[in-house]
Amino acid sequence: NAGVTQTPKFRILKIGQSMTLQCTQDMNHNYMYWYRQDPGMGLKLIYYSVGAGITDKGEVPNGYNVSRSTTEDFPLRLELAAPSQTSVYFCASSGLGGETQYFGPGTRLLVL
Amino acid sequence: LAKTTQPISMDSYEGQEVNITCSHNNIATNDYITWYQQFPSQGPRFIIQGYKTKVTNEVASLFIPADRKSSTLSLPRVSLSDTAVYYCLVGDIRGANNLFFGTGTRLTVIP
Numbered sequence: 148n149a150g151v152t153q154t155p156k157f158r159i160l161k162i163g164q165s166m167t168l169q170c171t172q173d174m175n176h177n178y179m180y181w182y183r184q185d186p187g188m189g190l191k192l193i194y195y196s197v198g199a200g201i202t203d204k205g206e207v208p209n210g211y212n213v214s215r216s217t218t219e220d221f222p223l224r225l226e227l228a229a230p231s232q233t234s235v236y237f238c239a240s241s242g243l244g245g246e247t248q249y250f251g252p253g254t255r256l257l258v259l
Numbered sequence: 260l261a262k263t264t265q266p267i268s269m270d271s272y273e274g275q276e277v278n279i280t281c282s283h284n285n286i287a288t289n290d291y292i293t294w295y296q297q298f299p300s301q302g303p304r305f306i307i308q309g310y311k312t313k314v315t316n317e318v319a320s321l322f323i324p325a326d327r328k329s330s331t332l333s334l335p336r337v338s339l340s341d342t343a344v345y346y347c348l349v350g351d352i353r354g355a356n357n358l359f360f361g362t363g364t365r366l367t368v369i370p
Contacts, residue, residue: 189360189363239302248305251302253301253302
C-alpha cells in the first residue's frame with residue numbers, strides 16, 4: 148500500500164492563479180482531511196470529508212474548495228491564490244473520524 | 260471545543276525519560292486524547308491514543324488523570340531520532356470537525 152499520496156510536492160503560483168492539490172489514499176478510508184501548516188505553527192483543518200459526496204468546512208476554509216467524488220481521491224482547489232496561502236498542505240485519511248490519521252508527505256506552496 | 264496547551268519546547272539528554280504534559284480543561288465526555296509526532300518536512304505520525312487512566316504501546320505511554328483535564332505523554336529512554344514536534348489533540352472519536360493541532364512541543368534530544 149502506498150498510503151496517502153500527494154501531488155505536486157512543490158509549486159510556485161502567482162497571485163490570482165488557481166491550482167488543484169491532489170490527494171489519493173489506497174486504504175479504503177472513509178474520512179479524509181486537508182490541513183495547512185504555516186512555518187513554526189501547528190496544523191489547521193481546512194476541509195474534511197466523511198465519505199464520497201460529503202464534505203464540510205474545518206477551521207480555515209476561506210479561499211479553498213474541495214470535492215469528493217470517489218473514496219480514494221480528495222482534491223483541494225485554490226481559486227484565486229493569495230500570498231496568505233503560502234504554506235505546506237497536508238492531506239490525511241482515517242477509517243473513522245477520531246481514529247488514527249495517516250498523513251501524506253505534503254505539498255509546499257509558494258504564492259508570489 | 261476542547262483546545263490544548265503544551266510547552267513550546269523541551270530539551271532532554273539521550274537515554275532519559277521525557278514527559279510532555281498537555282492541558283485540555285474543556286475536554287468533553289466523548290473526547291479522546293491523541294498524540295502525534297512530526298519530523299521536519301514530513302506529515303505527523305500517530306503515536307498513541309487514550310480516553311482515561313493509562314495506555315502503553317511499544318513507543319510511548321499516555322497517562323490521563325481521573326478528571327481528564329490534562330494528559331502526559333511519556334517517552335522512555337529517548338534517542339536523537341526522537342527529536343521532533345509532538346502534538347496533543349483532543350476530539351470526539353466520532354467526529355472530524357473538532358480536531359485542533361496546537362503549536363505542539365518541540366523536543367530536542369541532546370547527545
